[in-house]
Amino acid sequence: MAEDAHILVVDDDARLRALLSRYLGGEGFRVTTAETATEARDKLRFMHPDMVVLDVMMPGESGLTLTESLRREPSIEVPVLLLTARGSPEDRIAGFEAGADDYLPKPFEPRELVLRIRALLRRAPAPVPEAPQRPVQLGAHAFDVERGELSGPEGVVRLTGGEAALLVALARKPNEVLSREEIAAALGMDEAGERAIDVQVTRLRRKVEADPREPRFLHTVRGRGYVLKPGA
Numbered sequence: 001m002a003e004d005a006h007i008l009v010v011d012d013d014a015r016l017r018a019l020l021s022r023y024l025g026g027e028g029f030r031v032t033t034a035e036t037a038t039e040a041r042d043k044l045r046f047m048h049p050d051m052v053v054l055d056v057m058m059p060g061e062s063g064l065t066l067t068e069s070l071r072r073e074p075s076i077e078v079p080v081l082l083l084t085a086r087g088s089p090e091d092r093i094a095g096f097e098a099g100a101d102d103y104l105p106k107p108f109e110p111r112e113l114v115l116r117i118r119a120l121l122r123r124a125p126a127p128v129p130e131a132p133q134r135p136v137q138l139g140a141h142a143f144d145v146e147r148g149e150l151s152g153p154e155g156v157v158r159l160t161g162g163e164a165a166l167l168v169a170l171a172r173k174p175n176e177v178l179s180r181e182e183i184a185a186a187l188g189m190d191e192a193g194e195r196a197i198d199v200q201v202t203r204l205r206r207k208v209e210a211d212p213r214e215p216r217f218l219h220t221v222r223g224r225g226y227v228l229k230p231g232a
Contacts, residue, residue: 020053
């Protein structure tokens with residue numbers, strides 16, 4: 001698991017985010033980054049990383065507060081490793097009291113970070129498999145959320161990777177309006193990617209709607225985002 005584990009790195013330092021993304025990626029990890037605690041929360045709504053590497057001192061909400069709130073969420077069971085320029089015993093104790101699993105003072109050697117990540121992943125309990133989600137019915141079409149596969153009267157409908165990922169994000173939150181920012185976070189896109197979501201929606205409508213100009217399932221909520229409304 002450690003070799004392909006998904007790591008969420010949260011730090012307001014753009015250079016450090018880029019460095020860790022490259023280094024951890026080179027070590028075989030999948031990496032998603034966030035600049036703030038708010039952005040991290042948005043991404044955690046949709047993704048389930050195997051570990052969070054989190055800076056303590058950030059503008060706005062601190063890493064300690066974010067860690068405490070994560071520990072109050074029963075649906076989020078993920079190891080947290082804190083990074084901070086303050087490495088006194090009192091600071092480390094505060095981190096552990098907040099619910100962190102490990103604590104690494106800055107500056108640090110990236111290799112040490114990798115070793116600590118792998119050690120934490122070995123100790124982490126195996127995730128309990130979720131009950132498979134039933135296919136989402138979209139009129140004559142059915143979407144298998146687990147497999148990312150859309151089927152229609154004539155068989156499997158070809159979806160691009162982006163279309164499948166978008167439909168998965170919407171199908172996991174049926175009848176709930178998702179903003180472009182939330183969808184982009186779920187798809188691991190940056191702000192520029194938000195504009196591509198509109199294109200993907202247009203393409204999806206051509207594949208699931210009898211009349212894409214009058215959508216029955218994939219709706220635009222003006223000023224808010226998109227919502228998927230399943231139905232027979």
